[in-house]
Amino acid sequence: MRNAARRRELSAQTVMEALFARLEEDGFYYRWEAEPETQHLLYLFWAHPRTLELFRRHPEILGMDCTYKTNKYKLPLLNVIVLTGFNTVLPVAQCWLPREREEDYLWAMNTLRSFLIEMDVGIPGLILTDRELAAMNANDTVFPSVPAVICRWHMNKNVLSKTRQVLGQVPVVNPAPGQPKYENTWQTDAFMEAFYATVDAASEEEFEEKKVNLQKLNRELSDYLDNHWWKYKTKIVRAWTYRYHHFGVRDTSFVEGGHAKCKIWLRGSRGDLYTVYMSLLPWLQAAAAATSLLAQRNAVRIPYLLQGNRFAAVARVITVWALRQTYDLWESRAHSMLPRTRPCFLAASKTLSG
Numbered sequence: 001m002r003n004a005a006r007r008r009e010l011s012a013q014t015v016m017e018a019l020f021a022r023l024e025e026d027g028f029y030y031r032w033e034a035e036p037e038t039q040h041l042l043y044l045f046w047a048h049p050r051t052l053e054l055f056r057r058h059p060e061i062l063g064m065d066c067t068y069k070t071n072k073y074k075l076p077l078l079n080v081i082v083l084t085g086f087n088t089v090l091p092v093a094q095c096w097l098p099r100e101r102e103e104d105y106l107w108a109m110n111t112l113r114s115f116l117i118e119m120d121v122g123i124p125g126l127i128l129t130d131r132e133l134a135a136m137n138a139n140d141t142v143f144p145s146v147p148a149v150i151c152r153w154h155m156n157k158n159v160l161s162k163t164r165q166v167l168g169q170v171p172v173v174n175p176a177p178g179q180p181k182y183e184n185t186w187q188t189d190a191f192m193e194a195f196y197a198t199v200d201a202a203s204e205e206e207f208e209e210k211k212v213n214l215q216k217l218n219r220e221l222s223d224y225l226d227n228h229w230w231k232y233k234t235k236i237v238r239a240w241t242y243r244y245h246h247f248g249v250r251d252t253s254f255v256e257g258g259h260a261k262c263k264i265w266l267r268g269s270r271g272d273l274y275t276v277y278m279s280l281l282p283w284l285q286a287a288a289a290a291t292s293l294l295a296q297r298n299a300v301r302i303p304y305l306l307q308g309n310r311f312a313a314v315a316r317v318i319t320v321w322a323l324r325q326t327y328d329l330w331e332s333r334a335h336s337m338l339p340r341t342r343p344c345f346l347a348a349s350k351t352l353s354g
Contacts, residue, residue: 016041019274026281029093029119031111043104044273045111047093047119050288054295055092055121058084060245062092062124063255064135066100067262069269071276076100078108081258085319086294089254090287091262094280096273105138113142125245128252130154131232147244150235152199153251159195159229163188166221191217195225200238207239261287294319 013021023030023046030046061083066076080093093115095108116123123146129135130151139148169182184192194214201207211230215222234240241250265283266276302315306323310330315323 015272015274019277022274022277029115031114033107041096041273042098043096043107043111045093045095045108045115046277047115048091048284048288050292051090051092051284052119052121054084054090054288054291055082056119057295058082058086058090059122060085060125061128061247061249062126063128063252063258064139065130065132065252065255065259066097067259070262070266071096072270072272077262077276078105079255079258079262080112081255083249083254084291085322086291086298087321088287088291088294089258089261090291091258091284100132100134102134102137105135106141109138109142126249128246128249128255130252131158136232147241147246148235149241149244149246149250150232151250151252152236153253155199155229155236156196159225160188160192162224163191163195163221166218167191187218191221199236202238202242204239207233207237 020030020032027049028046029049029052030044032044033042034040035042059082063081063083064078065081066078068074068076070077075096075098078095078097079091080095082090082092084090093112095111097104097108113123115121123143125146127139127143127146127148128151129139129148131154136148136150139146164184167188168185169188170185172179172181172183175181191214194210194217198207198210198214201210211222211225214225229236261283262280266279271279298320299316303320303324306315306320306327311323311327318326
């Protein structure tokens, strides 16, 4: 049935003509650019109308990353993903790129910025990326006033890989089924622990002190960090990133989750762009519907836990998920301020021994 519908739509049109007709019919915002001489498609940016409306309400955290093996032309697909106040992942826009050069990212991000302005969405509060240099440069050019944070998971993975090269691993004696055959040397673990502490430095002074400690542990790795990571310290070190409203989000796992959902709907990598669009359309619709449903529930139902005076003024302004997180933090902080008492078993043991 799907193939029959495709044949009807393509009976008098090329694949790209059919795709543009569907984008127009479905109310998408889209922009494209072709190679002047051959008219081969270079770029195509699209955004779903329902996700657009939800993005207006949740513009705080935006993640961008390319995924691959989505089409027979082997074009990278740039996914633009929002993490909403409901803790849901919302695919806002997609963009086909010919390659991943800085000029390609510049086209995509300039188009994204035009989209945000034309649709009255507003500029995002924070942008999360991995350390793709071309993407980072384009982001800094197009969104110079928007704080940018580099994915901590990707950074940790790269630094650990380099540290293992320098300080090594050792074989595990009689590893159990499924257990890794190698484990870190104590030197590797010690350096990584010091690295994590440096990234979590709460002040610029503490950061500089901990850098000195890393240099004492291993000069080669310290130089590697200076050359590859610390030049982006404002995007990775807590002393700078705590100034941004990142709401505890410091990695792009929500974008990776979006990639995974995207691949589930595609079910292959041999389709043309029209086929890919038709396969992704239900994903975009389902993601928008799930977030819309949560928004409707938030508007009419407030959990009993959040109905007290503490949250009364904001119960229908801030999402239930965010308020629950706030409540848990509040309770944790209140509990930590209680006076510490001696454990009961100690008192009991003294009574029995006396």
